[in-house]
Amino acid sequence: MEDIGYKIFGAILTTILAFAVGMLYGGLSRKIIARIQNRVGPPVYQNFLDVFKLLSKKSAINHGIMQHFAPLWMIAMSISTLMFIPVLKDGLFFTNLNFSGDIVFLLYIMVFGSLGMALGAGQTGNPNSAIGVSRGLTQMVGFEIPWIMALVALMIQYKTTSLTGLLDIQSESGTWMMFSSPFAFIAAILAMPGMFRYSPFDIVGAPAELASGPISEFGGKYLSLMMTSGSIFAFVKLTLYVDIFLGGASNLIELVIKTFILYLFPVLWGAVSPRFRTEQAVKYFWGWPLFFGVLALLYASF
Amino acid sequence: MTDILNTENKLLEVLNEEFKLLSGKVKRKCRVEITIENEQIIPVLLFAKERLEYIHFSHMSCVDWIEDGKLEVIYILWSPKEKINLLIKTKVNRDNGNLPNIDFIWRQANTYEREIREMFGLPFDGLVGNQDFILEDWEEIPPMRRDFITDEYVSETYFERPGREDAKDVREQILGRTDEDLPDFAKKYSRD
Amino acid sequence: MAYDKDSQSIVDYIQNFARKHSLFVLAYGTGCGAIEIPPTMTSRYDAERFGIRGAATPRQADVLLITGYLATKSLKRVIRTYEQMQNPKYVIAFGSCTINGGMYWDSYNTINMLDKYIPVDVYINGCMPRPEAVISGFVKLQGEIQAGRAEGWKRYQDNLDEYRANQKKIIKNWTMPDYNW
Numbered sequence: 001m002e003d004i005g006y007k008i009f010g011a012i013l014t015t016i017l018a019f020a021v022g023m024l025y026g027g028l029s030r031k032i033i034a035r036i037q038n039r040v041g042p043p044v045y046q047n048f049l050d051v052f053k054l055l056s057k058k059s060a061i062n063h064g065i066m067q068h069f070a071p072l073w074m075i076a077m078s079i080s081t082l083m084f085i086p087v088l089k090d091g092l093f094f095t096n097l098n099f100s101g102d103i104v105f106l107l108y109i110m111v112f113g114s115l116g117m118a119l120g121a122g123q124t125g126n127p128n129s130a131i132g133v134s135r136g137l138t139q140m141v142g143f144e145i146p147w148i149m150a151l152v153a154l155m156i157q158y159k160t161t162s163l164t165g166l167l168d169i170q171s172e173s174g175t176w177m178m179f180s181s182p183f184a185f186i187a188a189i190l191a192m193p194g195m196f197r198y199s200p201f202d203i204v205g206a207p208a209e210l211a212s213g214p215i216s217e218f219g220g221k222y223l224s225l226m227m228t229s230g231s232i233f234a235f236v237k238l239t240l241y242v243d244i245f246l247g248g249a250s251n252l253i254e255l256v257i258k259t260f261i262l263y264l265f266p267v268l269w270g271a272v273s274p275r276f277r278t279e280q281a282v283k284y285f286w287g288w289p290l291f292f293g294v295l296a297l298l299y300a301s302f
Numbered sequence: 303m304t305d306i307l308n309t310e311n312k313l314l315e316v317l318n319e320e321f322k323l324l325s326g327k328v329k330r331k332c333r334v335e336i337t338i339e340n341e342q343i344i345p346v347l348l349f350a351k352e353r354l355e356y357i358h359f360s361h362m363s364c365v366d367w368i369e370d371g372k373l374e375v376i377y378i379l380w381s382p383k384e385k386i387n388l389l390i391k392t393k394v395n396r397d398n399g400n401l402p403n404i405d406f407i408w409r410q411a412n413t414y415e416r417e418i419r420e421m422f423g424l425p426f427d428g429l430v431g432n433q434d435f436i437l438e439d440w441e442e443i444p445p446m447r448r449d450f451i452t453d454e455y456v457s458e459t460y461f462e463r464p465g466r467e468d469a470k471d472v473r474e475q476i477l478g479r480t481d482e483d484l485p486d487f488a489k490k491y492s493r494d
Numbered sequence: 495m496a497y498d499k500d501s502q503s504i505v506d507y508i509q510n511f512a513r514k515h516s517l518f519v520l521a522y523g524t525g526c527g528a529i530e531i532p533p534t535m536t537s538r539y540d541a542e543r544f545g546i547r548g549a550a551t552p553r554q555a556d557v558l559l560i561t562g563y564l565a566t567k568s569l570k571r572v573i574r575t576y577e578q579m580q581n582p583k584y585v586i587a588f589g590s591c592t593i594n595g596g597m598y599w600d601s602y603n604t605i606n607m608l609d610k611y612i613p614v615d616v617y618i619n620g621c622m623p624r625p626e627a628v629i630s631g632f633v634k635l636q637g638e639i640q641a642g643r644a645e646g647w648k649r650y651q652d653n654l655d656e657y658r659a660n661q662k663k664i665i666k667n668w669t670m671p672d673y674n675w
Contacts, residue, residue, distance in 0.1 A: 219553030
């Protein structure tokens with residue numbers, strides 16, 4: 001019984017931690033990009049203020065029940081994905097639910113959030129939303145392939161499909177997965193900016209592209225839910241990378257340090273690069289990252 | 303002085319030979335003005351474009367002579383070879399006047415003709431394009447005609463903001479200034 | 495609650511604090527003054543340190559900038575844009591053309607006083623105001639929001655009939671949906 005109590009309390013704590021860290025990283029990225037562009041940026045807590053302001057709008061204009069439902073779907077999916085990732089390796093609160101078919105399950109559930117947004121954007125009837133959704137899904141076809149190849153290579157090499165299995169292997173052998181299967185790491189890292197939707201792959205949600213694509217008819221409270229779910233999902237992806245490749249974390253400070261170092265890669269690359277078109281993005285993903293993914297598969301089989 | 307205006311005078315002679323001009327004048331260096339009848343517009347323009355190589359259509363505008371009851375349309379052509387502006391003027395009736403459409407010679411004349419049709423009310427037969435070009439839902443007479451009183455229309459339709467209570471009339475102060483009041487750097491550029 | 499700060503409740507204080515520190519400006523340049531917006535938003539006269547960033551659609555925006563004169567054609571589109579924004583919303587008017595007609599006061603096509611058609615919160619004078627003046631206008635808007643005085647949207651809702659009468663006098667072909675939010 002107290003196990004369940006600890007798990008529920010751990011779930012609530014994990015959600016609050018993901019929200020706080022995700023928002024803080026968003027504000028930090030704006031500050032870093034501003035300093036790169038030789039100006040003073042907004043304060044670090046700016047994303048919190050954005051969310052509070054959007055929650056305090058007095059009217060919620062929507063075009064139907066599906067648009068009302070879409071941000072709730074997105075945030076529910078983000079939190080559900082969060083529940084299946086062990087945030088810390090061992091400890092009372094932060095190891096969440098996990099079972100033996102973890103990785104395959106995560107690969108599927110990470111895509112559900114965008115499905116909700118696509119349905120909601122479809123109901124609004126705005127042609128910008130429809131084109132933005134099709135672009136987003138096309139780009140997703142691009143980056144999913146090297147990412148899945150890397151994970152499949154890991155599953156073949158270590159003969160396990162559970163995240164805790166991978167964590168145990170890393171702590172037993174003492175080296176991180178980054179060094180013992182380097183090609184998978186390179187393929188997954190090169191596919192990472194596509195997942196985060198930063199430059200140069202931000203054609204889906206950028207304000208100058210098609211009036212910001214799928215989110216063009218969402219305002220006020222719906223937008224605040226979408227921003228929140230975006231930050232939680234960013235934390236989910238970062239923690240997943242840390243668990244698979246960087247050996248997990250045994251206390252919160254180590255987790256924050258490792259995720260921040262990993263997060264600097266898309267931010268710094270994004271600050272200095274222009275935007276790719278959809279077909280250029282897919283061509284990039286099916287170039288070098290795919291090559292490293294195939295190398296990883298070969299390395300894992302022999 | 304006249305041999306400097308050689309090409310301009312030669313141009314006027316050539317045009318006088320080919321067509322019957324109502325009047326022709328060399329205004330100054332690089333500017334020649336001729337006045338023709340309505341029916342001669344297309345032949346003169348085609349001749350100027352094909353034979354004399356006045357290939358660039360600079361501008362087309364309209365003047366309202368309300369005392370004579372006529373609208374005057376002016377075409378301005380430019381030749382990059384001889385570098386002369388050629389101004390071709392015609393006059394039409396104000397009420398029922400009609401001019402041919404010179405769209406097929408230069409395509410950019412379409413825009414100028416649509417503007418004249420909307421602002422002066424002068425129809426060009428065969429002109430293709432939206433009736434609403436610049437103004438939307440305009441129900442008065444065409445606004446560039448001289449019998450459209452802008453002041454009355456503006457004071458009826460739009461609001462006027464009352465002035466400030468401490469508003470001062472500074473015209474006397476400005477007009478009464480003489481040269482001795484100006485500072486040194488302004489004397490260098492003052493107009494005289 | 496016993497806590498009162500300048501006769502405002504604590505919830506209002508926190509809401510106004512959040513609203514004033516994150517303004518989303520609609521990227522719509524209505525007149526010739528829109529050329530002063532890009533320098534304000536980029537590196538030299540950085541407006542992002544106040545939390546101001548650009549928004550793409552009226553549904554996501556808070557502030558509408560009317561930068562300069564408004565012909566009757568653009569007034570119809572601006573009204574439709576203003577009514578699509580979500581409450582609470584603010585309007586900042588740039589330049590002397592919105593104050594009293596400016597350089598185009600006697601033109602048959604441009605309006606003279608903007609306040610009769612859309613409620614305005616802050617005027618910035620100049621022709622066009624420089625980026626420093628624009629930022630000082632935003633700071634003044636922040637002060638008004640914190641004090642609870644930036645209530646243009648409430649004025650529009652309460653006096654909708656008057657505003658509609660003024661607008662319909664100029665815009666003759668009225669094809670817009672009813673304002674019901």
